[in-house]
Amino acid sequence: MKPTVHDIARIAGVSLATVDRVLNGRPGVRSVTREKVEKAIASLGYVRDLAAANLAKGRTYRFTFVLPSNDNSFMIGLGREVEAAMQRSSVERMRIDIIRVPAFDAPALVAALEAVGSAPPDGVALVAIDEPGVRAAVEKLTEAGIAVVTLVSDLSGSARHHYAGIDNIAAGRTAANLVGRFLSKVDGRVGVLAGSMMVRDHRERLEGFLSVLSEDFPQVAILPVMEARDDAAAAEALVRGALRRHVGLNGIYSLGAGNRGLIRALREVAPEKRPVVIAHELTHSTREALLDGTIDAVLNQDAGHEVRSAIRVLKAKADGLPVLAAQERIRIDIFLKDNLP
Amino acid sequence: MKPTVHDIARIAGVSLATVDRVLNGRPGVRSVTREKVEKAIASLGYVRDLAAANLAKGRTYRFTFVLPSNDNSFMIGLGREVEAAMQRSSVERMRIDIIRVPAFDAPALVAALEAVGSAPPDGVALVAIDEPGVRAAVEKLTEAGIAVVTLVSDLSGSARHHYAGIDNIAAGRTAANLVGRFLSKVDGRVGVLAGSMMVRDHRERLEGFLSVLSEDFPQVAILPVMEARDDAAAAEALVRGALRRHVGLNGIYSLGAGNRGLIRALREVAPEKRPVVIAHELTHSTREALLDGTIDAVLNQDAGHEVRSAIRVLKAKADGLPVLAAQERIRIDIFLKDNLP
DNA sequence: CTGAAAGCGCTTACAG
């Protein structure tokens, strides 16, 4: 039988209340007594039953998700996943709150994080903006003993406990590998469609993409980056222009959002003349484009996995438990038309 | 506050014991009484606290994993993951037992499954062999109320509750897509290295592979399948022979185990003359081969995910709870040298 | 500084 607090109390010759004080590091125990109890705990190999403790405490984990009120498919999907987790949460003694902030708005994000401090939850997950003010706000939260997980977009050099998202440099490298190998012509010309170079994920994807192209596919020429600010209409115009101007443009890496526009521009070109295209995030439109051959591969991060992972990590941190690194690693899905879920 | 059994008892005007009887569908309650209680449950929107119930019952979930005592890297890794789960299990009120059976030995597997019935666990996970005897043994388990999950290899048309493994047809299709696109010469000749056509996974991978090649890359010729029985030495000999004989062999899909042998044979060929190679399962040797360019892509199933998923599903079934399909879908990882974990 | 008692939400003999 697994040892319980009763066994500890009996062996140490103290009451349950004292055992509990030692177990939870509460003050008001003479050090002689404390040592007796600690000895008993060690000799028994006691490990506490968290479920029973939570039941007795009436504990509810409170987590807050700070999400951008963004209108692209991926962020909408992310929000849905958090809402789905909210539905399930009451069963697991959790309460999840969502705070929406304008996208790409660092001051708004900082304000939201500071407001969280007034009724502090056990943990906070945020889609970070890589900016000093945000870094400071995160540090304040962690100093207050709140677990912090960045979601989708990380915060470099910050105090956050964990990042639930993909390795964007590796994603860019992977895209370059695929574009390079899919290109039949060795003297290809490749264009990059990005959201904004102000965003860390996009910079990292570009960095990985460029480094593999130059290392492994030096014969491929790279055109100037097109920044469409994750906007479909802007992406459409930019891509259409590039396709007209650069005769011989035979590869495109779309590393941000706005793929609906990209796809519209591509469909104006005869199928056999279309470039090799790698895009990010599996959505309704990229799925369709994969199936009809407009897009060749989609790199994807699974929003559901990211949200569930963030919650598991926040809970583990709140309980002072270790996280299973292998389980929480968010993978870069590579989808071709043949392995769509 | 969430309603509890006390609230139900009060509103229905009965004792806790009666509430419990109704809640757990136990006999010995007059139907008038039962209805009163059910009405109270519904009106309160009661949902039971599983943790509290398990505490009161002193419940421990018992799961049995039946694994092949196979010596290939993947199966060894799978065993390790189950052992890791055993370590964690006591904390979560679970007990996991492992039974090893000789690989590819259907009668031994059947015997093991029948032996399980003597001290029936709550659930069984098995690496299935697609065979009528196994199907019958699985059916017997499910009829005894035991949850059954197939792991890595499924059992067609059987009573198993869930399959924790990849879609092998999609894996084969994906391999074909990559080989086809990576091949620079349109008139390629492609070889397939398999373990055994007796194994369902291998048959399915081949099926997917062939169908995409013929659909999308009709100019590619396919050589007769080489069966190496998942043995490295046999694989080495077969591949070496094929490379010598078929001048112009420029693609290989290795859909089974024994990749160490494949890699040895490939390394005898000058790098620039090597074929495009797609293999399965990320192991020490395939990882090295990816990095040095001997292998171009590895399709992988994450044994850790499969084991954790199997356990979650067994637990959900034991509790009569639904499983989150999106969470339990086992994905086909595609690894290139640039997105290795 | 320490302990006896009650309670978290549920289940289980046992008695009637």
Add this chain to the structure above:
DNA sequence: CTGAAAGCGCTTACAG
């Protein structure tokens, strides 16, 4: 067929 009481492993006022 029904209920009062004790208990699962832990925590929390409260009293001393």
